Amino acid sequence: MDTDTASRPTLADVAARAGVSPSTASLAFSGTGPVSGATREKVLAAAKELHYAGPDPRARSLRRGRSGIVGVVIDERVSEAFRDPVNIAMLDGVAEAIGEIDAAMLLLTGTTGSDTPVSLETAPLDAVVLFGCSPTLERSVALLTQRGIPAVVIEGDAGDDVPEIALDNREATRLGAEHLRELGHERVAIVALPLEPSRARGPLTAARVDASTVETAIERARGAWDVFPDARGVVTAASYVEEGVIAGRELLGDGGGGDRPTAIIAQSDLLAAGVIRAAEELGLTVPGDVSVVGFDGVAVDGLDYDLTTLSQPSQAKGRAAGDAVVRMLAGERPESVRFTSTFHRGGTTAPPRA
Template sequence: MAGASNVRRPATLASLAAELGVSRTTVSNAYNRPDQLSAPLRARVLEAARRLGYPGPDPVARSLRTRKAGAVGLMLTEALSYAFRDPAATGFLEGLALACEQAGQGLLLVPVSPEQVDVTAVHRASVDGFVVYSVREDDPHFLAVLERPVPTVVCDQPMGVEGVDRVGVDDRAGMLALARHLTTLGHRRVGVLCMRLAAGRNDGPASAERQAGATYPVQRDRLAGIRDGLAEVGVDWSDVPVHERFEHSVTAGQEGAAELLAAHPDLTAVLCTSDILALGVLRHAADRDLAVPEQLTITGFDGVPEAERAGLTTVRQPVLEKGRVAGELLLERGDRNRPRRVTLPTELVVGSTSGKPRVDQRFFSGW
């Protein structure tokens, strides 16, 4: 096949050196240390390179020799493409990319197939370090990352892993502030719609056991924040319905809302552990012509741009900043004596979706 001639190997540093009658070191220096050889010789080397089609030192060989890959790996459990769907993840990525860019490092998106045990992608990633974004602590990919002899920074989850830095926010405190906002308004009968709590699909009520066994500490903490806030006004947590969704999407929020409100029509507020879910609840309310917040208060968590535009009451967390800090933590030279933990502040954003609870018991008299 004629194509064979197309894959002719490009010239190497060695062949170029031979052609010129100089040592390989000299050619290498022509690229990496111009001050180590005379200008005329350097010009000759570069000219010969152009003539022979030598594309410059091979990046992989260079990486092997210098022991630097020049890139950081990003690992998330969800399908790689999911990262571009979730606005919170996108914000994080933007911040991380910013930090990498500034340090001249590449950002390698590691292709992990969700719910798959194949961790070879983690083994094959040529990186100087990993950033792990919000995964379960028993995730096999994460365990594979830990085995790699490179520094690792975790964002959000898992928490408290030995030897790795972590950046996150105080989810519990953030949710506590939000819960207090609602109890101050007078809400007592509230429901919760949360994201995936642990491995295994569970779309529906999250039992006390399910909550206790949560392997996603972020979700656990957010629930705990709500619990704390309600406890302050004497509402018992066991009376609070918590529904869980496996998928994280507006549609999932919509369905969750329908389910939650059908089972508990007396609720005056639905608290979501993410804005995306809350947007779904908003949509459900719109579908049913429920006035927000007059008939139902709806809140989220994250503070994504879309939620802001919708006027959602939520807890804003600095997602971009989280990404940047994660990158800096990883790339920053410094004595890595002990693992560092960075907790960024959250901010309660009171929008137009929270108000006083309605006085009538149910949405429709017919119920």
């Protein structure tokens, strides 16, 4: 019935039906500018009659130059990235912050295509938060600056004028290491986060660290070495509990004869949880036979220990990234932020067995 033109009605249709000009109809909808109550009513009524669902976001964003969408780039597939609660907490923080300007998050996986992530170059983004993903990072930032899209990086060096949300990874880890030294530990091993995009497992060597681009893992390794320069270690393939188990078995297993470490510094709580499980498997007690220090301060579901760890404010980091984005969209040029972790002495560390 009525003047339905098969396709969705447009603002112009509504305006025509209400007997006003499109401009007035627009004003009536957006609330900007002076419009008499009567006119607004008329327009709204016409809209209702025509089943008009509001301005087309595509047209609106073209005209306004804003889409209300903030991209979030994670360089793994969704299921992998979100297994670590740290990432979820950060995502939550971002969501909270940008929610205040009614923006939403577009989830982009860095490794979509072969070369450059398709969506990063083609999505209608107002800004982007990069989850410290080293491999793609450089390319991504270059792409974004060319497109003129503001970006913020969480844990990762993007150089020049990209605000960075950082953490005191090295200092924090050093704190944990010093705690172990004070307890009397000398043979300490490291369980490291992946160092390369390839996520190859293997021994943790200085050379490999130098060649890496994953700031987080690098800094945490250095922090441990600051206190125990000779600490050996293994690199895992991901921040999962199972990976921690694998690493733990290798470090604590029969292999090394008398040089079994008396303490292990894990670069994430999930890894730490895995190490503990591996220790239990091998009949070792924690912290009696081996002390374990984690990183993150997340509650690892199902872990029966109060983990000694370095708590980082994950949600706040995401929040800060989101805030930075909001400010950039407001034309400001936010500073980089550096968060600090706090040492939490739990029940997984004790003096080494005499």
